[in-house]
Amino acid sequence: MNAYDLARGLHILAVIAWMSGMLYLPRLYAYDAEQNDKAEPLRSEMQGLLRLWQTRLLRIIINPSMILAFVLGLWLFWLRSGNGADWSFAHQPWMVVKILGVIALFGWHGFLAKSRKKIANGTSTRSSKFWRMSNEIPFLIAIVMVLSVTLEWGA
Template structure:
């Protein structure tokens, strides 16, 4: 069995799940924020449902997918170090990828923190904010995927 291909495939699947959740969660936050303009009791019912979806999305999909993406990513790094040595970790493409991972994990943490604020009713973010920032994970994904697939250098 080719362990590298298995690790790479599992990593890609985990990242797809992570990205799907990271792209959908801000949309749920936008819908939630926009409920503030609605009249009761419909507002409360919809916000309750949206907040349930937000919590479940984070707990069941986004958090486990991130953990698996990290696990399989570290496995890939381990296999790469065995094949090429550790020098590739300092290559510009890999540094760019790792910075992207750090930024995406930070955005994930921000989204998780905001979910708690939304649930408590203390979030000040608007639907417009969530719609404007919704594509951050995809922009980071473009940078990371192109860095890894091209292995560019100076």
């Protein structure tokens, strides 16, 4: 076993956890938005439970796995460079696409975290339909990222 393979395997596992959470959280937001049409006390009870799940998912799974994926990604970047000896791969189109994808995922993650606060405060204006339609955004970004890295487009 070498360090690169270890880093790559751990990075993939962290990304799977991060992506799983980001794919599930909008679904919880959609369920929460659907409660607005229901009568009390069921609405408050369900929204309280859903908001607890949203908070736990973000704080216990999504945030830590994002940090771990990022740290392991930096380690992979360092190892790929030959421990800092050759950074030429960083300018390849496939790596630029990967970096832009990471930035997009960080942006989506931030949007989800900010939305959780609005939902918790009762100030969200997003509908269930919005959350269901936007649910696949991180997966679409991941498709582009994975294909760019595995095929090394433009290398």
